[in-house]
Amino acid sequence: MSTATDTLTPTRTGTASDAAVSITGLRRYYGLGDRTVKAVDGLDLSIRRGEVVALLGPNGAGKTTTLDMLLGLIDPSEGSVAVFGDKPAKAAKAGVIAAVLQTGGLLSDLTVRETVEVIASLHGGAALSRVPDVLARTDLERIARRRIAKCSGGEQQRVKFALALVADPDILVLDEPTAGMDVTARRHFWDVMRADADAGRTIIFATHYLEEAEQFARRTVVMHRGRIVADAPTAQLRANLGGRTLAATLPTSGAEDLVRTLTATDGITDVRVDAERVSLRALNSDATASALLNAGARDLEIAAPTLETAFTALTED
Numbered sequence: 001m002s003t004a005t006d007t008l009t010p011t012r013t014g015t016a017s018d019a020a021v022s023i024t025g026l027r028r029y030y031g032l033g034d035r036t037v038k039a040v041d042g043l044d045l046s047i048r049r050g051e052v053v054a055l056l057g058p059n060g061a062g063k064t065t066t067l068d069m070l071l072g073l074i075d076p077s078e079g080s081v082a083v084f085g086d087k088p089a090k091a092a093k094a095g096v097i098a099a100v101l102q103t104g105g106l107l108s109d110l111t112v113r114e115t116v117e118v119i120a121s122l123h124g125g126a127a128l129s130r131v132p133d134v135l136a137r138t139d140l141e142r143i144a145r146r147r148i149a150k151c152s153g154g155e156q157q158r159v160k161f162a163l164a165l166v167a168d169p170d171i172l173v174l175d176e177p178t179a180g181m182d183v184t185a186r187r188h189f190w191d192v193m194r195a196d197a198d199a200g201r202t203i204i205f206a207t208h209y210l211e212e213a214e215q216f217a218r219r220t221v222v223m224h225r226g227r228i229v230a231d232a233p234t235a236q237l238r239a240n241l242g243g244r245t246l247a248a249t250l251p252t253s254g255a256e257d258l259v260r261t262l263t264a265t266d267g268i269t270d271v272r273v274d275a276e277r278v279s280l281r282a283l284n285s286d287a288t289a290s291a292l293l294n295a296g297a298r299d300l301e302i303a304a305p306t307l308e309t310a311f312t313a314l315t316e317d
Helices: 004-008 063-070 088-093 112-121 125-137 153-165 183-198 210-216 234-239 255-264 285-294 307-315
Strands: 019-030 037-048 052-056 078-083 097-100 171-175 202-206 219-224 227-233 244-249 268-274 277-282 298-303
Touching (some): 037 063, 037 227, 052 063, 052 210, 063 171, 097 153, 125 153, 153 183, 183 210, 210 234, 210 307, 219 234, 219 307, 227 307, 255 268, 277 285, 285 298
Parallel strands (some): 052 219, 097 171, 171 202
Antiparallel strands (some): 244 277, 244 298, 268 277
16 A cells, blocks of 8 residues: 555644535425425534544435535435535635536546546646645555556445545535445545544545544434434434443343343433343443343353444334
8 A cells, every 4th residue: 555645634723613615594495385205304504624524324314415516416305514614616626626427427438547637637736746646645656557448346436436536625424425435445535534634624524434434424414304403412312312222141040020120220222132131221231230140140241332323223114
């Protein structure tokens, strides 16, 4: 892997309190009358300079539509979007905001290097001078002469990543950025993103890989049916579920009395029995584990809340 990663690490100015993105009363409707679909239904969101924000939600939650309006690709039906105080289209034209999107094709007859150089030329000489470093950062050097038509889906996704980086944007928007990448490419991608985030680049990404949001995002925004249903630091979002989950095999005698006691105990919720296993959620997992073991339960398992359980709880009907 090239060591050129550090040569393009951006240097950002301003304070963490600077508003990079301001969204107010944002709505986007499709269709008319009874067939109107509310893809985005009243979003209010502010993202500060240098934040790393994950946008989560099931299919149809409105994530991609929100990102399209943030990039100026479509206009809101109602509400407003501002990127450092400017209209999204103006910010995109100036290279202040760039994106790696699921949609949008590449010219199949061009090579990887030619593709990056063409886009770089739109942003002037400084961008053209960054092409070698961008190819190194995105691990595309070894296939720089390969035509796009011969690139795999994951390789083409990395080319899109390079196109977003070449303008050296202040805000990077990622819509399912690692789709099609293998495990090694995904790991390298997030290594690059971590370096950029540490240097102050604002990163907003939508993903179906919950582990990516859990490991990388400092803040998570959960969308459901066009609305925001949760917005908090990722660790806090997990903690808000309340306690840890415990599971154990019930003792051979006194199982019914044990389950009855657990159900009636303050701080213990979601008590379920499946065959010989009992599962529950407890605010005081140590005391609950001790009670289970003292009652003769065995095969005890304790798990901390995960972003996946939080996501499921927030978006289930």
